[in-house]
Amino acid sequence: MQSLELKEDLHTPRVAYFSMEIALDSQLPTYSGGLGVLAGDMMRSAADLALPVVGVTLVSRAGYFRQEITEGGRQVEHPSPWNPAQHAHALPAKVAVSIDGRDVWIMAWLYRLQGEGDGRIPVLLLDADLPENSEEDRRITHFLYGGDPEYRLKQEIVLGIGGVRMLRALGFTVSRYHLNEGHAALLCLELLRSGAHGSTAPVRAQCAFTTHTPVEAGHDKFPYELLRRLLGPDADTELLRRLGGEQHFNMTQFALNLSGYVNGVAKSHAEVSRRMFPGFRVHAISNGVHPRTWTSPAFRQLYDRHFPDWKLEPEALMRIGLVDAESIWAAHEQARHALFALVRERCGVSLQEGALTLCFARRMTGYKRPDLLFTDLARLRSIARRYPLQLVIAGKAHPRDTDGKRLIEMVHACLGDLREDIRGAFIPDYTMEIAGLMTAGADVWLNTPLPPLEASGTSGMKAAFNGVPSLSVLDGWWMEGCIEGVTGWAIGTENEVAAPQEHARLLYEKLGDVVLPLFFHDRAGWVEVMKGTIGHNAVLFNSHRTMRRYAAEAYLRS
Structure with missing residues (x-):
């Protein structure tokens, strides 16, 4: 069934x-955090580059949640509903899945999603x-990551099996299926059943899979009894x-076995994934x-004046050294003032113009260690008495992550x-808009x-586009992005297994002995680090480069 709204999308x-x-827009709660924001950035780059892509996701009518922080620092979750009719067009096709x-x-x-030029992505x-x-059943697509394992599996049936059927019903011709994390793996089951007639080779030829999770517990697993009950006749248990x-x-594992191209999202993550899933070839395409x-x-x-093509060709920013330091600092001060205004409005706190502003924002959970900075409050006070320092923090804990919620309370204390x-x-209530102002x-x-x-x-990649250097433990992308003293600073060394107290000590040393003295005593040197951050990391860690690599290595492969 072809729709007039889709007519231009069905030619190729x-x-x-x-x-x-x-993440389509900061105000639409179709995302919870990094995975969704990354997916939105991939789609925005596809639109800029006029790549033939169609995104498939759940509507999540009730959103993730709106975060309230009580006076004692306790997170309270509130519904975050939205009306898709106010932001999107209803398409005429309907498909059914058996659940x-x-x-x-x-x-x-x-x-x-409208791109920089004529490109638009449905x-x-x-x-x-x-x-x-x-x-x-009407509630299956209401809550993003809501409910119990049964609810989650129902959602993944709708996404994977229902998504493939919807594309066919609307008249799309699909050249490749790209699974962004394992939630969509059941699309492979639909391909096996409907087109490949049980043969894995044709499915592998059509599918690319990106894994994002470096810990075994983070991968979705379901008991076969539940799978058989929900899938019914589609559940070929032996297969x-x-x-x-x-x-x-x-x-x-299902996605790995049925995808001809598999990648991790950083070089280090690809190595971890190969160890987790031996026997599979896992490429590395770093996020952007x-x-x-x-x-x-x-x-x-600033970039428009000096590098007119930077929005489509971020590599133009490698010439940032040609821009005078005064212009760089003036642009940064405007961004600081916007953040300060947000903090006054949302928190009632007036930040100091003359202090270094250290920001930390991400999902609040144990392995992110938002508490590391606060390991030794006396040491932190001592540093701040020598060099004015202020902190801005944000992030949500998953509603069922009690440890993450305790961390938020601890940070407030x-x-x-x-x-x-x-x-x-x-x-409170960390969103894309707040992330943009903070980074x-x-x-x-x-x-x-x-x-x-x-x-x-x-998040550090976002900061890089604004000349903001990172101070980070060497993990994930920072193992590729850190050039010590040029793009920022490392806490510890590569391949180091350090106790939390040791990482905290190294953090305090780098902050108090290197970062703060440079900021306060050598403004010219500081601006050079800002330029290094832009000229190296913004040039490399952008979603245009990521999507071009997907196109060349995953989408166009024979």
Whole structure:
């Protein structure tokens, strides 16, 4: 069934990019964090580069959640509903998938991402909230990552099986299927059943798979009893066990076995993935961020004046050394003022113009270690008494991550204890918009994951487009992006297994003995580091480069 809204999209075969979450706009809660924001950046770059891609995701009508922080630092979750009819067009096709013996009907909303030129990417948002379905089934596409394993598996049936059927019903010709993480792995089952007639070779020829998770516990696994009940006749148990694992159905293993191209999201992550899944060839395509989206207005204007093609060719920024230091610093000060205004508005805290602003923002969970900076409050106070220092922090904990919620409370308690020596603020309800203001307005971007648990990380890449250097543990992308003293600074050394207290000591040493003295005593030297950050990391870690590599290595392969 061809739709007038899709007429221009059906002329050429497209790569179908499947992701449980895609960040389309800061105000639309179709994302929870890094995976969704990355997927949105990939789609925005595809639009800029006029690549033939179609995005497929869930509508997530009830969103992820809106975060409230109580006076004691406790996270409270509130619904974050949105109306897709106000932002997207309903498409005429409906398809059904069998779930637990019932036909569950699915429609799709069309959202378009406009590129820098004429390129536009269609994104399909799958929606089960239809009168044909029961009340229970209508809620399948409501909550992003909500509910129990049964609810999650129902969502992944809709995404994978329903997504393939929707593309066919709308008249798309798909040249490749790109699975962004294992949530979409059941699309391979649909391809096996409907087109390949049980043969794995044709499916492998059509599928590329990107894994993002470097820890075994992070991969979706389901008991076969649940899989058989929900899939019904589609559950060929012998086939599923052979391709998905003997003990339980592992979505990642299923995707690995049925994808002809597999990649991790950083060089170090690809190495970790090869060890986790021996026998599979895992390539490395490091993540990147979308240039226009993550560059502050002041730096956009600066780049537009000096490098008119930078939005499509970020490599032009390697000539940043030609720009005078005063212009770089003036653009940074504008970004700082925008962040300071946000902090005043949202937190009631007035930050100091003369202090170094250290920012930390990401999902609040144990391995991200938001508490590392606060390991020794006396040491941190001592540093701040020598050099004015202030902290801006943000991030959500998953509603079921009790340890992550405790970390948020602990951070608030520490900010309170430090109040006399260090001004600090925790910005609630972290969104793309807040991320943009923080990564541009920071003086230094802090990242302290527990190696090797950071697959990639992209917040420091966003900071790089604004000349903000990173101070980070060597893990994920920073193992490729860190040139000591040029693009920022490392906490510890590569391949080091350090106790938290040791990483904290190294963090305090680098901050107090290297970073702060340079900021306060050598402004020219500091601006050179800003230029190094732009000229090396913005040039390399952008989603245009990532999508071009996917196109050349994953999409166009024979």
